[in-house]
Amino acid sequence: xxxxxxxxxxxxxxxxxxxxxxxxxxxxxxxxxxxxxxxxxxxxxxxxxxxxxxxxxxxxxxxxxxxxxxxxxxxxxxxxxxxxxxxxxxxxxxxxxxxxxxxxxxxxxxxxxxxxxxxxxxxxxxxxxxxx
Amino acid sequence: xxxxxxxxxxxxxxxxxxxxxxxxxxxxxxxxxxxxxxxxxxxxxxxxxxxxxxxxxxxxxxxxxxxxxxxxxxxxxxxxxxxxxxxxxxxxxxxxxxxxxxxxxxxxxxxxxxxxxxxxxxxxxxxxxxxx
DNA sequence: ATCGCACACGTTATAGCATAACGCAATTGA
DNA sequence: TCAATTGCGTTATGCTATAACGTGTGCGAT
Numbered sequence: 001x002x003x004x005x006x007x008x009x010x011x012x013x014x015x016x017x018x019x020x021x022x023x024x025x026x027x028x029x030x031x032x033x034x035x036x037x038x039x040x041x042x043x044x045x046x047x048x049x050x051x052x053x054x055x056x057x058x059x060x061x062x063x064x065x066x067x068x069x070x071x072x073x074x075x076x077x078x079x080x081x082x083x084x085x086x087x088x089x090x091x092x093x094x095x096x097x098x099x100x101x102x103x104x105x106x107x108x109x110x111x112x113x114x115x116x117x118x119x120x121x122x123x124x125x126x127x128x129x130x131x132x
Numbered sequence: 133x134x135x136x137x138x139x140x141x142x143x144x145x146x147x148x149x150x151x152x153x154x155x156x157x158x159x160x161x162x163x164x165x166x167x168x169x170x171x172x173x174x175x176x177x178x179x180x181x182x183x184x185x186x187x188x189x190x191x192x193x194x195x196x197x198x199x200x201x202x203x204x205x206x207x208x209x210x211x212x213x214x215x216x217x218x219x220x221x222x223x224x225x226x227x228x229x230x231x232x233x234x235x236x237x238x239x240x241x242x243x244x245x246x247x248x249x250x251x252x253x254x255x256x257x258x259x260x261x262x263x264x
Numbered sequence: 265a266t267c268g269c270a271c272a273c274g275t276t277a278t279a280g281c282a283t284a285a286c287g288c289a290a291t292t293g294a
Numbered sequence: 295t296c297a298a299t300t301g302c303g304t305t306a307t308g309c310t311a312t313a314a315c316g317t318g319t320g321c322g323a324t
Contacts, residue, residue, distance in 0.1 A: 007271095007272060008272090008273095009272080009273075010272095025309080025310075026311080027309070027310070037274095039274075039275080040274070040275065040276085041310080042273090042274080042275085042312075043273075045310095045312075046273080050272095061194040061252070061254070062193040062252050064281095064309085064311095083240075085240075085244065085246045087246075088249070094244060094246070096240060098236050098240060100232070100236050101233050101236045101237065104232050104236075105215070105230070105255065108217075108228060108230060109217060109255060112217065112259075112260065113259075113260035114217045114219075114226070114255070114257055114258070114259055114260065114263075115257045115258040116217070116255045116256075116257040117256055117257040117258070118255075119253070119254070119255045120193070120252060120253070120254045120255075120256075121251070121252070121253050122193070123237065123246070123251045123252075124249055124250050124251070124252075125246055125247045125249040126249070127244075127246055127247075128244065128245035128246065131245070131247040139300095139301065140302095141302075142301095157280080158282075159281070171303075172303070172304065172305085173281080173283085174282090174284095174302090174303080174304085175302075175303075177281095177282065182301095196280085196310095
């Protein structure tokens with residue numbers, strides 16, 4: 001899924017996520033965009049839906065928040081499964097990929113004849129700075 | 133974390149989850165326990181909090197639901213990271229463990245000096261039956 | 265050209281998930 | 295006996311997400 005030109009709302013939401021130094025909830029995004037005419041959650045959710053589809057934004061299931069993809073340039077969907085390390089203290093998120101993990105999980109699902117559509121890997125804990 | 137004797141509410145919630153053939157939301161559990169005197173969400177959430185702590189129940193972050201641990205006998209916390217395959221059609225959940233995956237993820241976090249506290253792995257898709 | 269369709273958008277309302285804050289009762293151990 | 299802890303019940307509230315409706319715009323097919 002490659003990203004076509006973003007619409008106005010999509011661009012606004014994406015910009016907010018890019019500028020943030022951590023994940024944001026949909027309602028936080030909404031608040032940051034009130035000055036730009038946003039009034040309702042759906043405006044945010046609809047934009048997010050597309051941005052997720054284009055692979056330029058990720059959803060963090062374990063904290064109900066959204067974050068801009070760490071690879072602005074490339075298509076994130078081509079990296080296989082994306083894993084996240086989320087600091088519970090400062091909120092900072094690190095994104096990474098591990099093909100061996102992908103492989104092991106795929107192996108397991110294949111053995112069970114389970115058709116995987118979307119895989120979530122999220123590690124919550126403390127980043128180096130906050131753990132010190 | 134070993135499980136002490138469950139309190140009345142904890143036992144009721146656990147029983148509901150055990151009998152269910154799939155994950156349940158907190159509010160679904162509440163509805164199933166109204167006949168037993170449950171009236172408020174907190175009664176469910178407080179019981180779930182303990183059951184999660186004891187390791188006899190898991191929370192599925194990606195669908196905001198709870199499921200009884202697949203290993204009634206043993207302490208689930210001793211298995212390392214728990215992974216789930218969740219069928220989006222029938223709702224059935226398979227639970228599994230893969231030490232190699234654990235190892236890869238731990239390797240990565242150690243490299244980043246990230247102190248992992250809780251890791252979520254959830255694969256959503258279609259089970260063998262539903263994919264056919 | 266104009267009709268039909270797809271899509272983005274705006275608005276209101278509502279559904280679904282989770283916790284704050286208060287108070288009471290029972291248990292336990294110093 | 296007193297203080298601390300834990301479980302429980304209730305009310306209220308906050309946060310997350312979507313349903314359902316209508317509008318406007320662009321664009322290809324007839």
